[in-house]
Amino acid sequence: xxxxxxxxQETFGDRVNVSQSIDQTVVHVAAAEIxxxxxxxxxxxxxxxxxxxxxDYLQREPRFDVVYILYHLEQRQWLxxxxxxxxxxxxxxxxxxxxxxxxxxxxxxxxxxxxxFRGHPDLKRILMPDDWQGHPLRKDYPLTGTDPLPPLVxx
Amino acid sequence: MAETELGKVDPETxxxxxxxxxxxxxxxxxxxxxxxxxxxGEQIRGCEPVIGYLHTGIEKNCEDLTFNQAITLTDRMDYLxxxxxxxxxxxxxxxxxxxxxxxxxxYIRVLFAELSRIASHLVWLGTSAMDMGAMSPFFYCLQxxxxxxxxxxxxxxxxxxxSYFRVGxxxxxxxxxxxxxxxxxxxGFPAWIKEYDRLLAQNPIWLERLxxxxxxxxxxxxxxxxxxxxxxxxxxxRDLRKWNPYSSYEEFExxxxxxxxxxxxxxxxxxxxxxxxxxKIIRQAMDNLPEGNWHVDxxxxxxxxxxxxxxxxxxxxxxxxxxTEGIRVPAGETYAAVEGPxxxxxFYIVSDGxxxxxxxxxxxxxxxxxxxxxxxxxxxxLADVVAAxxxxxxxxxxxxx
Numbered sequence: 201x202x203x204x205x206x207x208x209q210e211t212f213g214d215r216v217n218v219s220q221s222i223d224q225t226v227v228h229v230a231a232a233e234i235x236x237x238x239x240x241x242x243x244x245x246x247x248x249x250x251x252x253x254x255x256d257y258l259q260r261e262p263r264f265d266v267v268y269i270l271y272h273l274e275q276r277q278w279l280x281x282x283x284x285x286x287x288x289x290x291x292x293x294x295x296x297x298x299x300x301x302x303x304x305x306x307x308x309x310x311x312x313x314x315x316x317f318r319g320h321p322d323l324k325r326i327l328m329p330d331d332w333q334g335h336p337l338r339k340d341y342p343l344t345g346t347d348p349l350p351p352l353v354x355x
Numbered sequence: 356m357a358e359t360e361l362g363k364v365d366p367e368t369x370x371x372x373x374x375x376x377x378x379x380x381x382x383x384x385x386x387x388x389x390x391x392x393x394x395x396g397e398q399i400r401g402c403e404p405v406i407g408y409l410h411t412g413i414e415k416n417c418e419d420l421t422f423n424q425a426i427t428l429t430d431r432m433d434y435l436x437x438x439x440x441x442x443x444x445x446x447x448x449x450x451x452x453x454x455x456x457x458x459x460x461x462y463i464r465v466l467f468a469e470l471s472r473i474a475s476h477l478v479w480l481g482t483s484a485m486d487m488g489a490m491s492p493f494f495y496c497l498q499x500x501x502x503x504x505x506x507x508x509x510x511x512x513x514x515x516x517x518s519y520f521r522v523g524x525x526x527x528x529x530x531x532x533x534x535x536x537x538x539x540x541x542x543g544f545p546a547w548i549k550e551y552d553r554l555l556a557q558n559p560i561w562l563e564r565l566x567x568x569x570x571x572x573x574x575x576x577x578x579x580x581x582x583x584x585x586x587x588x589x590x591x592x593r594d595l596r597k598w599n600p601y602s603s604y605e606e607f608e609x610x611x612x613x614x615x616x617x618x619x620x621x622x623x624x625x626x627x628x629x630x631x632x633x634x635k636i637i638r639q640a641m642d643n644l645p646e647g648n649w650h651v652d653x654x655x656x657x658x659x660x661x662x663x664x665x666x667x668x669x670x671x672x673x674x675x676x677x678x679t680e681g682i683r684v685p686a687g688e689t690y691a692a693v694e695g696p697x698x699x700x701x702f703y704i705v706s707d708g709x710x711x712x713x714x715x716x717x718x719x720x721x722x723x724x725x726x727x728x729x730x731x732x733x734x735x736x737l738a739d740v741v742a743a744x745x746x747x748x749x750x751x752x753x754x755x756x
Contacts, residue, residue: 223689247577251718276598301580304726327407343419
């Protein structure tokens, strides 16, 4: 894994930042570079995208962390990528054409956090109804639901 | 929002394929799953699973509960094997706390994780046989599953949503005479596996419908993030119990069955053989069960026992703090995963140093496995969809969370 990370740093310079978390290696990646970094890592043997999700740090700017968890099949290790995004309409390039598993994961991330994935083949809500307002996992979304509640029967 | 266009117009006839819904209320979808299918006669030209009917906001709700309270919600995701959900969650929290539970606790956890793996596979076997029109295996499977639920009940007090694993330990130690009851089950069960196989593996209809159906190549399976027995049926032995051992799994001897075909039948044999391997692990855990404590000795993590509370002022204070404020977990983030019956169930947990998790992300294996359903059924017959859904072994509670 260390070799791959060294290569990664050589190729991308200061656009990636490697650090060690309590359990796994974490790489901070600039949002614009995520597709090329993921493609590079896939070519180095990280053949599975295990998970893709986000965390909302309401007080921080940029506000969101998009979390990618990759898995190396030969070395049997996980690797975590973090991409920070913020602004009124947070946007990250989609990696659905690199990993098929990212398709639904990005849709869920859009549904729950309102993060748009540029270049996604079919970015629409996945868990909430299509006409739902708001993004439930954002920290400023009320836990008890919105007021008034959406109608149970639609027109 | 418009629904996605499915299937292509036939250039010769100019006819569009017919789009029908399978579900959301359909007995073969194992929950509330809707599958949009574009049909040309009985052949499938397009397929889109539509999910979200069982979304209950578990990830959001976890943020409002203390670390131990949130365990009850993990039960309700993969409700056929709640104990493996507990397992992944408590491992992630223990990662953040930097504690390791005593050996006895680790062994008991392994024992129950394997018991619930068998219980989950039994429900899968019964229901997917019923989908194919074989009614009796369902009764045979559920009858044995009852015995496992009885064992879980004797230790945790509940059958379906036990919340048996707690951060830093277990709810209880094993009850007296548990080992005898477990032995009785272990002695009887191998004959039942043979019986299941006899019911199905020599049934020509069963073989005809399963072999060569719903094929996925290793390349595709990895691309879709498949894990668990479904992935192993496509030719790789990725099993977290062997590859990234947790909770002393490296001390157990067992094999990881694999197959190359990647069809529905291969996935069926994987799970049948996995049940036998799980039996081996349970026997080893039972025979080598270490003596000693079954929870960490730290009142800041695991509550003091009742007798101490009555005698010791300090114990009373810790008990009160623990149940009003929750465990104080140091700030940080972690990802921990276990091998569940359906695949890798992972928890990405962020803590901000308070008694409640800041974010709990659940990586459900069913969610990722289901995504590849269109690959399995493209250009196949309509009836194969039912076989394919059954073979992925989804639980909608975990897909939608």
